[in-house]
Amino acid sequence: MIAFILRRLLQSIAVLLAVGLVAFSLFRYVGDPINAMVGQDTTMEQREELRTKLGLNDPAPIQFLRFLSNAARGNFGLSYRTSEPVGRLIVERMPATLELSFCAALFALFVGVPMGVYTGLYPKHWSSRLLQAVSLIGISLPTFLIGILLILVFAVYLHWLPSFGRGQTVQIGWWTTNFLTISGLKALILPSITLGLFQLTLLMRLVRSEMLEVMRTDYIKFARARGLTNRAINFGHALKNTLVPVITVTGLQLGALIAFAIVTETVFAWPGVGQLFIQSVQFSDIPVMAAYLLLIGLLFVLINLTVDLLYFAVDPRLRSQTGGPRMAGH
């Protein structure tokens, strides 16, 4: 187990270094950092002097190391577009994205898993077939379209919920939260549903097929023979054994949630990191793009590591083995 964790740690570090290299190449070679800092009338000599001063004439490996150590301290340089420090821009917008992704993940988990259990237990029932058909449509609808339709119905026609922004937020330290005001909570509803719907359908279909598989196995028959209640069998025995793939997919989808937050934030004018990123792509604001890439890379690596560790917590068979878990879902 220790060996497995160490190996995964090393792999994670390698992935992070690769992402760092891509971010560095973007930062250093796409677009000229000097051009962004000085005016039109700066002479070539002054530019060259600035270059040397900033270390842009040093060998590439040294610049790379400097880039990494700066990044580790949250220093990503200045945004080309707003001339503000990129680190601060991102920190300001991070809470919005994290709260949105968190709510979307909760929505997907607490609606998707029960729906999957239900359709898996009663696959022939008409309501299961209906859910199954609806979920297929859910997978085929792009995120932004779901958002637009929700806005059209609940904001434009019914006027129940706001269609853009975070509403009123409360500042706690550097963190701004939606959870403490009514308008903040109301503003969260539509974006969370939009962002979570795809993950919900995915989870539902996954849990359903896993449940169908598990319900056929012998130990479920034995559990029935022992006279356990349906509830104990369905949730204590069956659902528990579907958890490994569910955790894998939830973990991997957490990354996807943060990526698709870009789309949801654009639809709902949600002031998060995704919106910042899409603006930086439109203006080719390289420092912001590089910082976002590094941040997302770090987040994904951490999520994947956590998922791997969770296997051990969930599946006791793995703890007794010396090797790594057989990767479920691959």
Next chain:
Amino acid sequence: MATQSALGGWLHRFTDSDVWWSFKSSPMTVTAAAATFFIVAVAFLSPVLAPHTPFDPATLSLSDGLKPPVLVSPDGDWTFPLGTDDQGRDVLSSIMYGTRLSLVVGFASVVVAMVLGIALGLVSGYIGGVTDAVIMRIADVQLTFPAILVALLIDGVVRGIISVQRHDEIAIFVIVGAIGLSFWVQYARTVRGSVLVEKNKEYVQAARVIGLSPALIMVRHVLPNVTGPVLVIATINLGLAIITEATLSFLGVGLPSTEPSLGTLIRLGNEVLQSGDWWITVFPGATLAALVLAVNLLGDWLRDALNPKLR
């Protein structure tokens, strides 16, 4: 005469096959195929069928602007059956042209991803060693990130390198390249896996013994044996590629509004959504959803039909 009977024989073999049988016996798949065919046909015949040429400014008139669809409002006008947008463009014609563009970009990016993925997968599996390790590690890293993010990054980098005006001219190639580059991993992994199995079989050894070049062996002998799974991935990815293009265009980093795809149309409609002019957004959206749903159903069917375990 000879070609005719060959064609007849081929047709007979096809109508006799398991794949055709499973197609015939699933009404949902037949419906999906018919819907796909209908959408593709109408989209590609749009220059002939479309009642207007929506992106020729000379034919537009602002007085036609924001007409509602005929069926829901007495203000509608039969020359614009699905209504018009704020510029007076016919929504139906925009959708027909837009669908064509979405389909072209979708197909092209799947082809780019497929060619790139197959080539890298073949090389990786057949040559092995360091080449294999490098390609597969790149694939691993890329797989950590969702495709849409990779496509956005590539697009952003290209924008950084070339000027804005030039970007609009080549936007369609940038998009195809970006989506293609973000979808190659799945093909490469599948092909590599199959190649590892195939390359030790006798027919490959035989080909090697008679002195054929590695490139020839890979393309002529190994490749035909890995086409099944590749075809399935391609069909499933077509729906994804169309969605990705629509998403990028919706985000404003895809195709420019002078040459709108379905995603661009939805973005333009979304800008005036608050005033309640729903038809500008909803009709392109419904077309996109129908197209992707039909393609996905076909992909699901093909995956099951080509999977011998499920027979």
